[in-house]
Amino acid sequence: MADLAAAQDRAAAAQGGIVSRFLKATELDVRMLGMLFAMAIIWLGFHILSGGLFLTPRNLWNLSVQSASVAIMSAGMVLIIVTRNIDLSVGSVLGFVGMIMGVTQAELLPSLWGFDHPATWIVTLAAGLGVGALIGALHGYVIAHLGVPAFIVTLGGLLVWRGAAWWVTSGRTVAPLDSTFRLMGGGANGAIGATWSWIVGVLACVALVLLLLNGRRQRRRFNFPLRPLWAEVLLGAIGSALILGAVAVVNAYPLPPAIARRYAEEHGIPIPDGGLFISHGIAIPVLMAIGVGVVVTFLARRTRFGRYVFAIGGNPEAAELAGINTRWIIMKIFILMGILAAISAAVSSARLNAATNAMGTLDELLVIAAAVIGGTSLSGGVGTIAGAMIGAVLMQSIATGMILLGVDTPLQNIVVGIVLVIAVWLDTMYRKRVKG
Amino acid sequence: MKRHGATPEAGAGTVPLVEMRNISISFGGIHAVSNVSIDLYPGEVVALVGHNGAGKSTLIKILSGAYKRDSGTIFVNGEEAHINNPRDAKRYGIETIYQTLALADNVDAAANLFLGREILTRWGTLDDVAMEAATRKVMGRLNPRFQRFKEPVSSLSGGQRQSVAIARAILFDARILIMDEPTAALGPQETAQVSELVRQLKSEGLGIFLISHDIHDVFDLADRIVVMKNGQVVGTARTSDVTEDEVLGMIILGKCPVGAVPGPGALQVAAA
Numbered sequence: 001m002a003d004l005a006a007a008q009d010r011a012a013a014a015q016g017g018i019v020s021r022f023l024k025a026t027e028l029d030v031r032m033l034g035m036l037f038a039m040a041i042i043w044l045g046f047h048i049l050s051g052g053l054f055l056t057p058r059n060l061w062n063l064s065v066q067s068a069s070v071a072i073m074s075a076g077m078v079l080i081i082v083t084r085n086i087d088l089s090v091g092s093v094l095g096f097v098g099m100i101m102g103v104t105q106a107e108l109l110p111s112l113w114g115f116d117h118p119a120t121w122i123v124t125l126a127a128g129l130g131v132g133a134l135i136g137a138l139h140g141y142v143i144a145h146l147g148v149p150a151f152i153v154t155l156g157g158l159l160v161w162r163g164a165a166w167w168v169t170s171g172r173t174v175a176p177l178d179s180t181f182r183l184m185g186g187g188a189n190g191a192i193g194a195t196w197s198w199i200v201g202v203l204a205c206v207a208l209v210l211l212l213l214n215g216r217r218q219r220r221r222f223n224f225p226l227r228p229l230w231a232e233v234l235l236g237a238i239g240s241a242l243i244l245g246a247v248a249v250v251n252a253y254p255l256p257p258a259i260a261r262r263y264a265e266e267h268g269i270p271i272p273d274g275g276l277f278i279s280h281g282i283a284i285p286v287l288m289a290i291g292v293g294v295v296v297t298f299l300a301r302r303t304r305f306g307r308y309v310f311a312i313g314g315n316p317e318a319a320e321l322a323g324i325n326t327r328w329i330i331m332k333i334f335i336l337m338g339i340l341a342a343i344s345a346a347v348s349s350a351r352l353n354a355a356t357n358a359m360g361t362l363d364e365l366l367v368i369a370a371a372v373i374g375g376t377s378l379s380g381g382v383g384t385i386a387g388a389m390i391g392a393v394l395m396q397s398i399a400t401g402m403i404l405l406g407v408d409t410p411l412q413n414i415v416v417g418i419v420l421v422i423a424v425w426l427d428t429m430y431r432k433r434v435k436g
Numbered sequence: 437m438k439r440h441g442a443t444p445e446a447g448a449g450t451v452p453l454v455e456m457r458n459i460s461i462s463f464g465g466i467h468a469v470s471n472v473s474i475d476l477y478p479g480e481v482v483a484l485v486g487h488n489g490a491g492k493s494t495l496i497k498i499l500s501g502a503y504k505r506d507s508g509t510i511f512v513n514g515e516e517a518h519i520n521n522p523r524d525a526k527r528y529g530i531e532t533i534y535q536t537l538a539l540a541d542n543v544d545a546a547a548n549l550f551l552g553r554e555i556l557t558r559w560g561t562l563d564d565v566a567m568e569a570a571t572r573k574v575m576g577r578l579n580p581r582f583q584r585f586k587e588p589v590s591s592l593s594g595g596q597r598q599s600v601a602i603a604r605a606i607l608f609d610a611r612i613l614i615m616d617e618p619t620a621a622l623g624p625q626e627t628a629q630v631s632e633l634v635r636q637l638k639s640e641g642l643g644i645f646l647i648s649h650d651i652h653d654v655f656d657l658a659d660r661i662v663v664m665k666n667g668q669v670v671g672t673a674r675t676s677d678v679t680e681d682e683v684l685g686m687i688i689l690g691k692c693p694v695g696a697v698p699g700p701g702a703l704q705v706a707a708a
Contacts, residue, residue, distance in 0.1 A: 219565060304554050304556070304562065310542060314542035315538065318537075319540060323552040381542035
């Protein structure tokens, strides 16, 4: 997609103009910019319509937490769709793994070493990730080695794992969960506070600058044309401003007064007049989602595995003839998807402070929609992780905005459905223009 | 680009670069290739000709590892070669330019050139810059005007795509090159360029299997011609010993002329 954008840049640059020169110099992805622009309009629109409720630290913080679960899974879905496969089972896998983790931490482990043991959350999470990976491996094996289409295998998985989720406790909800485990769900405790948020933000800015510098150094090594220096500086500055701006927003959202008072009493902080201002900071599930995004993007762009994933999507036969073990690659993708579904299960159940067998119902459709809105082509070979994650935030923005406006639930679904179709239609038009 | 075993002229007595002996393969009861034996010497171009469906592409796909033969043996440099997949074939220095080009359309030229054999950094990540540099070098030799290194190959012209496929085949010190209709998608000027390349590689001591429908090309480039019909070899002839009409007779009728060595697929009456 970046390459398509580059082609577009070059075509546009031939005609001149400030915008096209800017795009050419910065090598930014036009499509991604378009999506961010659309999101800005949606945010502003809801802000105005709701009388100033949307663009508040509180709403944006909640939006980030609510997007996390779908965003995590959409990263894996991109790779699956890029290889011309699909996974309809992620919602059910999330439900099943959530139940397994629920029973592990609330019933099995406490019978071993009591409640709220410090090791409970990590053992639980490890068990969940293991089960998720095994389920993914099973799907991948049937698809890659037995040759059953992914649509059918995961449609079967959708039914099987939803049924299995019920069967774990015969439908009984498991609650409450381990207190450390619950931090993965966000909430008042599940955020890292103002100081750590600033540290994370500054580290992210440093990483961005290093990334830009390294790219420049690499290109210089072979005397390739470099971006103009002003473009590099501008990219670094805009990126850092966005990162630090986001940190400032989540730090501007204080803990509710009751929780802040309890926190102050525990830590012996005097409570000033007019109440205590303690920031939430970045929510832990959001950090997890960003981490997943970075890791999967790294896998997709900088490793052989990622290169093969895209090559298989572009031309499966060519990948096979180039000596790539395509079956093993497909299996690895589904294993990764299973692991990501397990992470999402941890986030979802921790946020709910319970594991229920209905958890994750219809999530597969949200995840696929996020990937597709984010520019992943269902015909394979094209897609970015960042795009899919922004797609997840975009969909959550629409849902949240409509709730703020008091739109009826059925109407919400109608709007989301229409937005999905329009987004893909716009994308198709864009791609045709880039090609032509 | 190093080359091995540079013997400019193929001669009797030297060990063949490749020998495929009694190769057979069938798909669902149809014998696509049956009991075919062919060989190739260093510095030699052997053309495989025949109708569509004669079994040429199937035969070379066995050599390139894309198909697994039912029976028969392959020798490379006189030693038995175990070729069961494309990776095996590449290990023996066998590179293939497929008729379909077999390019991943959504990635750029460098990614296609190094597909399956990427250059890695010491951290184990892709070294895209090094791969692009190598790509610029080899493409500069094949197609000096080519500049679209950052674009997916789907946006390239037919000739440019062809040069990417050829560049991939010669990038890794191939010793045996299989070219399946290498000029089918090309204009006259580009075809001449490919012919020039074939001569150059031949002079460097590579052995080349050339599949072509263009009988003029074949006579222009090949040292020997192997004619196939219905999955069998009609006959083998040195290009200098037969005429174009005689080769057409072999292709269409399976009639083996005096200058050719008849194979199992030759018309029996003609052989008598």
